[in-house]
Amino acid sequence: MNYLTLFLMFCHIGLFTIGGGLAALPLMHDAFVESGILTNSEFYDMVAISQSTPGPIGINMATFVGFRNISYAGAVIATIGMVTPSLITIYLIARFVDDFEKNPIVRRSMRGFRTSAVGLIASAVYYVLIQSVINVDEIKEYGVTIDDLLAVVVCVGIGVLYYRTKCHPALCIAIGAIAGVFLF
Amino acid sequence: MLPMLKREVVEKYGWQDEQELLNVFAIGQSTPGIIAINVATYVGTRQRGLLGAIAATSGMVVPSLVIITVIATFFERFKENEYVYKAFSGIRVAVCAMLVVIVVGLARKAVTDNAGWVIMLGAFTLSVIVQMPIYMVVFCGGLSGVLFYSIRARAKSDRAPVVGPEEK
Numbered sequence: 001m002n003y004l005t006l007f008l009m010f011c012h013i014g015l016f017t018i019g020g021g022l023a024a025l026p027l028m029h030d031a032f033v034e035s036g037i038l039t040n041s042e043f044y045d046m047v048a049i050s051q052s053t054p055g056p057i058g059i060n061m062a063t064f065v066g067f068r069n070i071s072y073a074g075a076v077i078a079t080i081g082m083v084t085p086s087l088i089t090i091y092l093i094a095r096f097v098d099d100f101e102k103n104p105i106v107r108r109s110m111r112g113f114r115t116s117a118v119g120l121i122a123s124a125v126y127y128v129l130i131q132s133v134i135n136v137d138e139i140k141e142y143g144v145t146i147d148d149l150l151a152v153v154v155c156v157g158i159g160v161l162y163y164r165t166k167c168h169p170a171l172c173i174a175i176g177a178i179a180g181v182f183l184f
Numbered sequence: 185m186l187p188m189l190k191r192e193v194v195e196k197y198g199w200q201d202e203q204e205l206l207n208v209f210a211i212g213q214s215t216p217g218i219i220a221i222n223v224a225t226y227v228g229t230r231q232r233g234l235l236g237a238i239a240a241t242s243g244m245v246v247p248s249l250v251i252i253t254v255i256a257t258f259f260e261r262f263k264e265n266e267y268v269y270k271a272f273s274g275i276r277v278a279v280c281a282m283l284v285v286i287v288v289g290l291a292r293k294a295v296t297d298n299a300g301w302v303i304m305l306g307a308f309t310l311s312v313i314v315q316m317p318i319y320m321v322v323f324c325g326g327l328s329g330v331l332f333y334s335i336r337a338r339a340k341s342d343r344a345p346v347v348g349p350e351e352k
Contacts, residue, residue: 041272055251083245085216091234095229121287122291125283133276151277154277176277177271181267
């Protein structure tokens with residue numbers, strides 16, 4: 001991949017990440033996993049790290065994916081690409097448009113964007129679920145193993161913990177890591 | 185992140201007052217991009233025009249750039265290690281759990297009516313089952329929002345009483 005392609009890919013992703021920073025995940029999944037540049041596992045490893053470190057997950061992911069593609073220059077180019085569309089859009093709105101957020105068309109489309117973003121983030125859940133927790137291919141070949149059941153238990157456990165305590169994602173990641181080393 | 189933005193932008197530097205900042209949040213959520221970045225860009229533009237926009241946005245982005253690049257360098261090196269490999273199989277389970285919780289939380293806030301259910305389930309179906317390109321799904325989502333809610337607004341005003349306050 002060359003620099004220009006990487007830049008334009010991330011401009012595309014940055015442009016269509018509407019309705020929440022996590023909405024960048026399905027766009028990136030489509031662009032990099034469906035096309036075979038990254039494996040599903042690699043992608044979600046990056047998601048884990050991006051969630052645990054400072055900074056918006058969208059920016060972290062852009063930097064990470066850019067790095068994986070073209071090392072240090074890629075990290076910079078991808079990150080710049082990601083913010084360029086919003087930089088331009090917001091600059092123009094801040095300079096020239098008043099009451100942008102009050103316009104009814106804007107508000108109704110935003111409701112639509114926010115709601116569809118939930119469905120799209122759910123698709124990101126689906127892709128990690130079927131690969132890392134309930135791997136259908138693996139079950140077809142080897143049957144349901146103790147690892148599969150443990151994965152479900154750990155998943156539910158961490159989910160309940162996160163839901164109840166709203167703890168830092170890094171804690172959930174750490175618990176997952178320990179479970180991974182000792183249980184799986 | 186938002187409370188911190190408030191503290192810095194409103195209280196420490198006085199670049200916006202609180203009400204203006206809330207408007208900026210609304211704008212930031214209504215446009216492409218990540219809200220934190222958008223807020224930075226907006227405040228930067230208001231302060232120093234285009235250069236301000238670039239400066240503010242760069243400021244938001246540079247820490248992530250540095251931290252992630254450092255981590256990514258090590259990640260490449262340790263990926264092959266057996267324990268790291270096993271750890272990450274567990275880490276992916278954690279990611280799944282957290283994303284489920286997040287999705288449920290977002291759904292509760294965003295899906296408040298039937299139109300919401302249609303849009304959310306439609307987006308999932310189009311992306312996973314139909315395998316429609318995501319940008320198209322996003323576009324459909326925004327378009328649906330405009331259509332559904334414009335129709336609803338029209339219907340509400342049609343049903344409103346014709347007799348106005350002047351006619352007593």
